[in-house]
Amino acid sequence: MTFSRLTATFLCFCGIFCGCSEKPLPAASEPEILDYFVNPSSQARLKLAAERADSATIIAAFRSARNGFATGIQKAWLTDTAGSSYCLGYVTPAAIASDTTYPLIIYLHGGTGSPRNDKGDSAFRMLSDLADTFKLFIASPSANRDTPWWSAGGLYRILQALRFMSLHYPINPDKVFLAGVSDGATGCYAAANTIPAPFAGFIAVSGFGGMLPMVGMPIAPGNLKGRPIYNVNAGHDRIYPIENVEDFIHTLQDQGVSVLSKVYPDELHGFSYRDKEMGTLANMLRTWSKPLLRRISWTFIDGFPNCPDDILDCKTVSREAELAGFWSHDTLSLRWKGIDAVTLYFPTVTAPRKVVCNLLSDEGKTRTCSAAKLTWLESLDLMVHTGFPKFFRENVYRIKF
Numbered sequence: 001m002t003f004s005r006l007t008a009t010f011l012c013f014c015g016i017f018c019g020c021s022e023k024p025l026p027a028a029s030e031p032e033i034l035d036y037f038v039n040p041s042s043q044a045r046l047k048l049a050a051e052r053a054d055s056a057t058i059i060a061a062f063r064s065a066r067n068g069f070a071t072g073i074q075k076a077w078l079t080d081t082a083g084s085s086y087c088l089g090y091v092t093p094a095a096i097a098s099d100t101t102y103p104l105i106i107y108l109h110g111g112t113g114s115p116r117n118d119k120g121d122s123a124f125r126m127l128s129d130l131a132d133t134f135k136l137f138i139a140s141p142s143a144n145r146d147t148p149w150w151s152a153g154g155l156y157r158i159l160q161a162l163r164f165m166s167l168h169y170p171i172n173p174d175k176v177f178l179a180g181v182s183d184g185a186t187g188c189y190a191a192a193n194t195i196p197a198p199f200a201g202f203i204a205v206s207g208f209g210g211m212l213p214m215v216g217m218p219i220a221p222g223n224l225k226g227r228p229i230y231n232v233n234a235g236h237d238r239i240y241p242i243e244n245v246e247d248f249i250h251t252l253q254d255q256g257v258s259v260l261s262k263v264y265p266d267e268l269h270g271f272s273y274r275d276k277e278m279g280t281l282a283n284m285l286r287t288w289s290k291p292l293l294r295r296i297s298w299t300f301i302d303g304f305p306n307c308p309d310d311i312l313d314c315k316t317v318s319r320e321a322e323l324a325g326f327w328s329h330d331t332l333s334l335r336w337k338g339i340d341a342v343t344l345y346f347p348t349v350t351a352p353r354k355v356v357c358n359l360l361s362d363e364g365k366t367r368t369c370s371a372a373k374l375t376w377l378e379s380l381d382l383m384v385h386t387g388f389p390k391f392f393r394e395n396v397y398r399i400k401f
Helices: 003-018 030-038 042-049 055-065 123-132 152-168 183-194 209-215 242-254 274-287 376-386
Strands: 073-079 085-091 102-108 137-140 171-181 201-205 229-234 259-264 295-299 311-316 322-328 331-337 339-345 354-359 365-370 396-400
Touching: 030 042, 030 055, 030 152, 030 376, 042 376, 055 152, 055 376, 073 152, 085 123, 085 152, 102 123, 102 152, 102 183, 123 137, 123 274, 137 152, 152 171, 152 183, 171 183, 171 274, 183 201, 183 209, 183 229, 201 274, 209 242, 229 242, 229 274, 242 259, 311 376, 322 339, 331 339, 354 396, 365 396
Parallel strands: 102 137, 102 171, 171 201, 201 229, 229 259, 331 354
Antiparallel strands: 073 085, 085 137, 295 322, 311 339, 322 331, 339 396, 354 365
16 A cells, blocks of 8 residues: 555545544425425434534525415315324415404314225315415314314424415414314314414314313413414203313313303204304404413423423423422523423513523522523424524523423
8 A cells, every 4th residue: 555545545444534624514405394394203303413504594495485486265284293194274365464463263173983094175265264364374284083173183284284375375473373163173172272372362163172181181370371362152052061071161261260251042052053153253353362471381291392481491300390480571481390490582572691590409500591592403402392483592591400
């Protein structure tokens, strides 16, 4: 072997073992970024973690996603966490202004006992009369007996439908509503109990949130307090007796949950009387907006996606994990149970980059918390959590208990 080849071999080994000539990370592509936003699987995250990107790349990807998406009645096929395909049907305003955002109603259909995965194809038509009053989007994902709305997979589909719509269309982040009839109404209670953060309020018709514990989801009244719930039932409903429904509603109201209840005494199960409700629903779309909160109150529901206000990520060490807190000027006071570490985001709180955090434990600990510096992938994760492809750079804090 010649001297030059020996030298080259030595330099090669030096580069491998000493890191003298590390190869730069490959660049993340626009399709990878967009696919991760809609369908953030752990496998996709591992791949993106080995790639590089910057804010300009991400912004360019999101801008490209707005190009060429059609108006009118549309449908798309999405893939959920289990790898199952399902249909998302939706309708848009006839004309969409580039400098305006619009309300979105995600509508959950009933009859989830079917094996079909396309019942959302045109389910949005149940509320399409509202489009005569407002320029808005209505989207209806699909559920079935293997993935009902109150399952972890069903809740994932609801959040995925939001991300799909906000990626491709100008959705107002303060005006996203969740509505459902029958099983879809029960799904509204499941979402209010576990994933309320993106929504301005919930509209539940001819369902029964009281069945959630019977299908494996404990009800946490504190979780339900963050948003208004409009509950409508029929007096002659043979599936959900009105006495049971009213007992459940009164129990929630007694615990401080904001539930407005209406009963149509002579009607049957379903929503055949929806023409009588369009005015009420239109008024809710006008007056309900995503609230600005300065408090945290959350009980983690084990086994389900937890998407509460202000809590981005949490490492729990108990199946009974809770976090509560409030802001006072630049001081954040927290109580916790069964939590080891948490990442918090306060988009509506004006605070310096360093805040005083009072950990209200038996020891009465107090510490100063610095705002977290997010990597590009963590910024993307934050967008996934909020449901909107928008950069959030401030007021993110990591706390170790």
